[in-house]
Amino acid sequence: GNSVTQMEGPVTLSEEAFLTINCTYTATGYPSLFWYVQYPGEGLQLLLKATKADDKGSNKGFEATYRKETTSFHLEKGSVQVSDSAVYFCALSEWGGNEKLTFGTGTRLTIIP
Amino acid sequence: NAGVTQTPKFQVLKTGQSMTLQCAQDMNHEYMSWYRQDPGMGLRLIHYSVGAGITDQGEVPNGYNVSRSTTEDFPLRLLSAAPSQTSVYFCASSHRSPDQPQHFGDGTRLSIL
Numbered sequence: 001g002n003s004v005t006q007m008e009g010p011v012t013l014s015e016e017a018f019l020t021i022n023c024t025y026t027a028t029g030y031p032s033l034f035w036y037v038q039y040p041g042e043g044l045q046l047l048l049k050a051t052k053a054d055d056k057g058s059n060k061g062f063e064a065t066y067r068k069e070t071t072s073f074h075l076e077k078g079s080v081q082v083s084d085s086a087v088y089f090c091a092l093s094e095w096g097g098n099e100k101l102t103f104g105t106g107t108r109l110t111i112i113p
Numbered sequence: 114n115a116g117v118t119q120t121p122k123f124q125v126l127k128t129g130q131s132m133t134l135q136c137a138q139d140m141n142h143e144y145m146s147w148y149r150q151d152p153g154m155g156l157r158l159i160h161y162s163v164g165a166g167i168t169d170q171g172e173v174p175n176g177y178n179v180s181r182s183t184t185e186d187f188p189l190r191l192l193s194a195a196p197s198q199t200s201v202y203f204c205a206s207s208h209r210s211p212d213q214p215q216h217f218g219d220g221t222r223l224s225i226l
């Protein structure tokens with residue numbers, strides 16, 4: 001079956017630091033890959049997505065590249081802000097299957113001023 | 114545009130009680146789903162629906178029922194609440210395609226005593 005493994009948290013960084021949150025996946029077909037973000041007390045929001053190999057998703061200064069050869073979709077940001085403090089989830093859904101999302105366990109990120 | 118609306122936001126039940134968590138979306142999405150979020154486990158799919166009159170089980174369906182009589186509504190029923198069902202529940206919806214992002218409600222925090 002499908003699975004998503006993401007970096008264990010929590011992660012604490014200083015403002016303006018570089019961020020990487022690792023995500024690797026296992027899928028039997030050709031998945032679409034997503035990063036969702038959850039701010040305190042809220043539901044999940046789509047942060048970015050990529051639907052085929054070598055695609056780069058980007059939004060709000062965050063980027064992730066779909067690497068089929070390493071089955072990875074690592075999230076990066078060059079300079080984090082306090083407002084980026086949230087829980088980040090990597091997820092996949094698979095073509096030829098259905099719309100069901102398989103999530104990683106989430107990584108809690110805290111940015112300190 | 115309300116998006117995905119979940120009610121109630123908080124609920125406390127006693128073991129053995131029943132209740133229904135409501136979910137409504139106004140985006141004419143065909144696909145709707147329910148997840149539960151537990152610490153260290155990410156989000157796990159309970160039930161999903163690809164259209165009115167069609168439902169199916171996800172990863173953790175035991176103890177829950179769903180129905181989909183309209184495109185807009187997808188209620189989740191707990192038949193006889195158990196402490197193991199203490200969790201945060203999220204409803205999500207999307208158009209029918211694996212590369213379409215899912216839209217999440219703000220969640221229902223449920224405690225079973």
